[in-house]
Amino acid sequence: MPDTEKKDGAPAPSALRKSAVVAIIGRPSAGKSTFLNTACGEKVSIVSPVPQTTRNAIRGIVNGSRGQLVFVDTPGYHDSDKKLNLRLKSIAHDRLGESDVILYLIDASREAGKEEETIASLLAPVADRLVIAINKIDLPAAKPVMTRLFLSRVLPAVPESRIFEISAEKDTNIDPLLIALFDLSPEGECLYPTEFYTDQDVDFRIAEVVREKAMLNTREEIPHSLYVDISDMEMRKNGKELWVRAFLIVERESQKSMVIGKGATLIKKIRTEALHDLNKIFPYRIYLDLQVKVNKNWRQKDPILGRILR
Ligand SMILES: Nc1nc2c(ncn2[C@@H]2O[C@H](COP(=O)(O)OP(=O)(O)OP(=O)(O)O)[C@@H](O)[C@H]2O)c(=O)[nH]1
Ligand SMILES: [Mg+2]
Missing domain, CATH: 3.40.50.300 (P-loop containing nucleotide triphosphate hydrolases)
Known part of the structure; x- marks a missing residue:
């Protein structure tokens, strides 16, 4: 901006x-x-x-x-x-x-x-x-x-x-x-164009906002057991809407139901709160298909850590 x-x-x-x-x-x-x-x-x-x-x-x-x-x-x-x-x-x-x-x-x-x-x-x-x-x-x-x-x-x-x-x-x-x-600071030319306020990719920012809302709505070990994977993104409606499929990934089967909540109320709340922020960040509407998946003990897996920790 x-x-x-x-x-x-x-x-x-x-x-x-x-x-x-x-x-x-x-x-x-x-x-x-x-x-x-x-x-x-x-x-x-x-x-x-x-x-x-x-x-x-x-x-x-x-x-x-x-x-x-x-x-x-x-x-x-x-x-x-x-x-x-x-x-x-x-x-x-x-x-x-x-x-x-x-x-x-x-x-x-x-x-x-x-x-x-x-x-x-x-x-x-x-x-x-x-x-x-x-x-x-x-x-x-x-x-x-x-x-x-x-x-x-x-x-x-x-x-x-x-x-x-x-x-x-x-x-x-x-x-x-x-x-x-x-x-x-040393004197020098700007490193980024002056209209930039971050250099993050769109998919990373979306994943982070979803992770924030999931962290804020869960307790105990769950906030640390989460990561978000954006599996698909597609610009639709002549550039007016970005369609996104995201997976909220937990470490164990028992955590899955806790993130989804009774009658899927919790996952719906996470989605609504994420969309609220995302629609303020981006100049187009975001459609979010959000699902929960298990990747057993992902925190012990080097390829996953290598991919999500940059
Ligand atoms: N009252 C008060 N709370 C603050 C202030 N700055 C941060 N917080 C709160 O402190 C908590 C941690 O803030 P973060 O900005 O996530 O801290 P961080 O250092 O980035 O934490 P990590 O990413 O976990 O290393 C949040 O609940 C913030 O709202 C402050 O100036 N005053
Ligand atoms: Mg921080």
């Missing part, structure tokens, strides 16, 4: 335009995807209260008078040796090396434990290109002073001027943070 004057305040007179790839790093549920959506002003990456919602390096683009920031949302960094987790961790890790600037998001409403220490130590060597956002300051449980103390101990090389207290959800203090990111 075109947007030339978003979020980064007034243009710096006669300054050269900046361009950077910015990796967003943080623990699961720190609010990385929420930040990305607020910064871009569009729903680019899916959000849920369930840790490890994001499974891919998702790009969201902020165009402004200062230049262009290409944010790369990453899976939450979680210390676990499970196959899926190891893959997610390496996606986040690889993005560090490929970025010009790094945005470290830390949740002020949670105590910084061992996992946060691990992330901070991973980021210490790149402190010169690091900006930190202390997120969720809108919550009564937020303790930004404690977070600052933690940061001064684990990342002493990052100056106060590069630490911001924000609410990604309420859009608080996002502009000064973006300006700090532009300050650290």
Whole structure:
């Protein structure tokens, strides 16, 4: 969507335009995807209260008078040796090396434990290109002073001027943070045309929105046991409607009935909620044929993980 004057305040007179790839790093549920959506002003990456919602390096683009920031949302960094987790961790890790600037998001409403220490130590060597956002300051449980103390101990090389207290959800203090990111960015040409706010394929975005609605409507282990496969897409009605067949895939037969619900009420709800968002995202109507299928223990299967974790 075109947007030339978003979020980064007034243009710096006669300054050269900046361009950077910015990796967003943080623990699961720190609010990385929420930040990305607020910064871009569009729903680019899916959000849920369930840790490890994001499974891919998702790009969201902020165009402004200062230049262009290409944010790369990453899976939450979680210390676990499970196959899926190891893959997610390496996606986040690889993005560090490929970025010009790094945005470290830390949740002020949670105590910084061992996992946060691990992330901070991973980021210490790149402190010169690091900006930190202390997120969720809108919550009564937020303790930004404690977070600052933690940061001064684990990342002493990052100056106060590069630490911001924000609410990604309420859009608080996002502009000064973006300006700090532009300050650290190299001068250069835009990496994407300025009317772009993401580079995701249509099928991937549809799969992600369906997965978000399924995650929000299920509990316990089910949100983590889901993936979505788009098996067919066809433009119909002279380009006015995109017909999509999607499979919501679970790990076990017993989970299938739980996702479908009594009288198929749950799957219908997931479909309706997904269509509500999709019809706002795309300029054509979406018709969604949504079915549930089992792929036994898919989280243990390398070919599946290789296909869905990009
Ligand atoms: N109150 C409050 N909630 C927030 C804020 N930012 C994110 N959240 C909530 O925190 C939860 C996790 O947000 P996400 O954006 O999915 O977090 P994430 O870091 O992308 O999580 P993963 O993809 O699992 O790594 C969601 O329920 C969000 O609504 C904030 O600034 N304030
Ligand atoms: Mg996320």
